Amino acid sequence: MKDDRLLLVNAFQRKKSDLWCAPGGGANDHVSLVDNLIREIHEETGLTVTVGDPVMINEFHAPSNKYHQVDLFFRxxxxxxxxxxxxxxxxxxxxxxxxxxxxxxxxxxFKPDSLAKAAWGDEIVYDPLELLMR
Structure with missing residues (x-):
């Protein structure tokens, strides 16, 4: 957040989609979630951040192909x-x-569906089993 505005990225090569999401990504082995997030945000935006408290746990899934991903979001x-x-x-x-x-x-x-609630809210949000895409 900066000036009560949330930073989002369009993570689709060659603008194949108008879907926005929070910057972040995969975790490297033996590196903390915080250090991975600092690296990912810098790679995707050029910004340097400090990582605060968690604000959301989100589960994406796609029942048709047994896909299940757990994402953690931090302020x-x-x-x-x-x-x-x-x-x-x-x-x-x-x-x-x-x-x-x-x-x-x-x-x-944007995805996940509860992102705005987590960003502007005061409590940790748990968003279970959100469909990957609708």
Whole structure:
């Protein structure tokens, strides 16, 4: 969050989708969740953050192919950097990054469904068994 706006990324190569999500990604072996998140946010946005408390546990699943993923979301504070549209994600996955206000969240597609509730809420959100895509 910055100025009460949530940072989201479009993680679809060549803008194949208008779906937005929080920056983050996979965890490297023997590296803490916090250190993995700091690395992922920097790779995807160029920003340096400190990681605070957890705000959401989300389970994505796709019953048709037995897919089940558990995501943990943390409140982060930006300590350096600015959004730069020329920033290139080393993996080439993130194509856009920007901040959204709470009211703008009502006008975009994003996942997980409870992301806004977690971002602007005061309690930890648990979102069990959300379908991967609808």
């Amino acid at each position: 982060c504070t930006i300590v350096s950097g600015e959004i730069d549209n020329n920033w290139i994600d080393p993996e080439g996955i993130v194509t856009e990054r920007r901040f959204f206000s709470r009211s703008e969240m009502d006008t975009i597609r």
